[in-house]
Amino acid sequence: MELNITNISKTYPNGVAALKHVSLRIPKGMYGLLGPNGAGKSTLMRILATLQDPSEGTIHLGETDVLNSKDEVRKTLGYLPQEFGLYPKATAENLLDYFAVLKGFSQKASRREVVESLLKKVNLWDARRLKLGGFSGGMRQRFGIAVALLGNPKLLIVDEPTAGLDPTERVRFLNLLSELGENSVVLLSTHIVEDVSELCTNMAIINKGEILLETQPLVAIRSLRGKIWRLMIDKSRLPEIETNYQVISTKLFSGKTVVHVYSNTNPGNGFDMVEPDLEDVYFSTMTGHMGSGRKKQEVAL
Numbered sequence: 001m002e003l004n005i006t007n008i009s010k011t012y013p014n015g016v017a018a019l020k021h022v023s024l025r026i027p028k029g030m031y032g033l034l035g036p037n038g039a040g041k042s043t044l045m046r047i048l049a050t051l052q053d054p055s056e057g058t059i060h061l062g063e064t065d066v067l068n069s070k071d072e073v074r075k076t077l078g079y080l081p082q083e084f085g086l087y088p089k090a091t092a093e094n095l096l097d098y099f100a101v102l103k104g105f106s107q108k109a110s111r112r113e114v115v116e117s118l119l120k121k122v123n124l125w126d127a128r129r130l131k132l133g134g135f136s137g138g139m140r141q142r143f144g145i146a147v148a149l150l151g152n153p154k155l156l157i158v159d160e161p162t163a164g165l166d167p168t169e170r171v172r173f174l175n176l177l178s179e180l181g182e183n184s185v186v187l188l189s190t191h192i193v194e195d196v197s198e199l200c201t202n203m204a205i206i207n208k209g210e211i212l213l214e215t216q217p218l219v220a221i222r223s224l225r226g227k228i229w230r231l232m233i234d235k236s237r238l239p240e241i242e243t244n245y246q247v248i249s250t251k252l253f254s255g256k257t258v259v260h261v262y263s264n265t266n267p268g269n270g271f272d273m274v275e276p277d278l279e280d281v282y283f284s285t286m287t288g289h290m291g292s293g294r295k296k297q298e299v300a301l
């Protein structure tokens with residue numbers, strides 16, 4: 001089972017072109033869609049979840065034409081939106097049972113089994129009688145995943161699920177997701193690079209509605225070997241460095257500014273070569289040194 005997105009564009013009525021000719025091939029497993037705020041991730045997730053229509057393009061899940069068989073797709077689709085409301089006074093067990101009814105589990109006994117196994121899977125069984133209003137952010141997200149997993153979806157879409165989670169909750173949530181990726185297509189949208197590097201076997205980087213890079217994290221990281229150089233400077237030197245080098249990122253560390261630059265050759269002047277990571281891939285792509293943004297720049301030259 002594979003998800004194929006072909007030439008999807010979306011222009012909102014106010015004229016914002018949120019997606020421009022997006023094509024992606026998403027195999028089974030965990031797939032990361034990485035991009036900054038406003039890149040178009042949520043728009044794409046909502047289109048894939050059949051909640052809004054694109055202006056053009058086609059989507060296939062296996063043989064199924066998603067945009068023309070929405071009812072069929074919804075039966076095998078799980079979607080955890082970026083924001084969702086929960087009834088604060090309901091208990092986890094009762095609300096999940098209610099969603100199971102909506103999903104078509106009409107027999108009480110089998111529904112109870114499903115609810116129990118899902119609450120155990122997301123580690124909320126002990127909290128099943130607690131009111132959702134008292135849940136932590138991580139518990140809410142895990143409850144959301146339980147809802148999304150009703151009916152064993154072949155396609156699971158999760159939109160920025162780790163934003164706002166503390167490190168422990170985040171790791172627990174990511175571990176849960178990675179188990180799910182073993183049997184289905186799990187599409188994870190995020191602006192957090194570590195979410196992708198820790199979890200996803202395939203990924204794409206999106207910015208301003210365009211796919212800049214479609215790759216495997218390890219392949220992309222390998223391709224940057226020998227090209228990322230680091231220098232620690234006082235902040236006051238930053239304008240000079242930015243004028244003379246291809247700066248891809250700057251970060252504070254112990255009061256100093258750590259600069260990463262992209263260069264095919266040793267820039268000298270105190271720069272050290274660093275072992276690249278996915279953050280370097282992300283920033284190299286966003287600054288046009290790798291991916292399709294680069295091709296465009298070359299054409300423009």
Ligand SMILES: Nc1ncnc2c1ncn2[C@@H]1O[C@H](COP(=O)(O)OP(=O)(O)OP(=O)(O)O)[C@@H](O)[C@H]1O
Nearest residue numbers: 012014016018035036037038039040041042043044
């Ligand atoms: N309903 C809408 N009407 C008009 N413009 C919209 C609508 N929804 C999103 N947009 C615009 O489309 C662009 C992409 O937004 P989208 O929410 O898809 O991005 P995103 O990558 O999910 O960002 P974020 O991480 O901030 O959620 C933005 O410029 C946004 O302002």
